[in-house]
Amino acid sequence: xxxxxxxxxxxxxxxxxxxxxxxxxxxxxxxxxxxxxxxxxxxxxxxxxxxxxxxxxxxxxxxxxxxxxxxxxxxxxxxxxxxxxxxxxxxxxxxxxxxxxxxxxxxxxxxxxxxxxxxxxxxxxxxxxxxxxxxxxxxxxxxxxxxxxxxxxxxxxxxxxxxxxxxxxxxxxxxxxxxxxxxxxxxxxxxxxxxxxxxxxxxxxx
Numbered sequence: 001x002x003x004x005x006x007x008x009x010x011x012x013x014x015x016x017x018x019x020x021x022x023x024x025x026x027x028x029x030x031x032x033x034x035x036x037x038x039x040x041x042x043x044x045x046x047x048x049x050x051x052x053x054x055x056x057x058x059x060x061x062x063x064x065x066x067x068x069x070x071x072x073x074x075x076x077x078x079x080x081x082x083x084x085x086x087x088x089x090x091x092x093x094x095x096x097x098x099x100x101x102x103x104x105x106x107x108x109x110x111x112x113x114x115x116x117x118x119x120x121x122x123x124x125x126x127x128x129x130x131x132x133x134x135x136x137x138x139x140x141x142x143x144x145x146x147x148x149x150x151x152x153x154x155x156x157x158x159x160x161x162x163x164x165x166x167x168x169x170x171x172x173x174x175x176x177x178x179x180x181x182x183x184x185x186x187x188x189x190x191x192x193x194x195x196x197x198x199x200x201x202x203x204x205x206x
Contacts, residue, residue, distance in 0.1 A: 006083030009097035028198030101180035118162035
């Protein structure tokens with residue numbers, strides 16, 4: 001089953017210093033956004049990149065539908081809402097633009113679990129979820145809009161209002177033993193680690 005994939009690419013990149021777009025940072029010879037889109041393209045009947053007005057033109061060249069966040073400055077929840085609202089599919093994969101080691105098998109597994117739920121969320125340890133590597137249905141839209149309008153911006157603020165399937169660490173490791181899917185880029189040291197991983201791992205980016 002192919003679904004819409006929403007890539008969140010609107011962050012302010014504060015810990016990367018003077019960088020116009022985190023999504024364009026290179027890892028393993030390709031930009032982060034290229035790594036992510038190449039991983040998710042076989043699973044997707046629609047690819048949406050949600051970004052800020054400032055970064056829109058920087059990402060316009062990529063083979064995707066580029067949307068400006070309807071709730072600028074309100075974090076990932078606004079980006080997810082923006083993408084879900086425009087999605088053609090009832091269910092959408094949501095990933096961040098700075099996850100160069102996405103595992104296709106794990107993403108497929110999350111989608112396969114989604115039919116009877118409003119969202120499928122990895123939970124790698126007690127109290128720690130991965131809401132930016134997850135599946136959401138359009139049934140989440142009303143709850144998301146309510147939270148956004150109240151300025152309750154944590155993605156997990158909707159979790160007790162919708163029907164969620166949590167996927168534990170062991171389930172994720174069965175398909176992604178090193179849990180590299182959840183590695184994301186926050187600063188320059190993470191970029192260096194990702195570059196090293198890309199050159200030594202058979203599961204490097206793209």
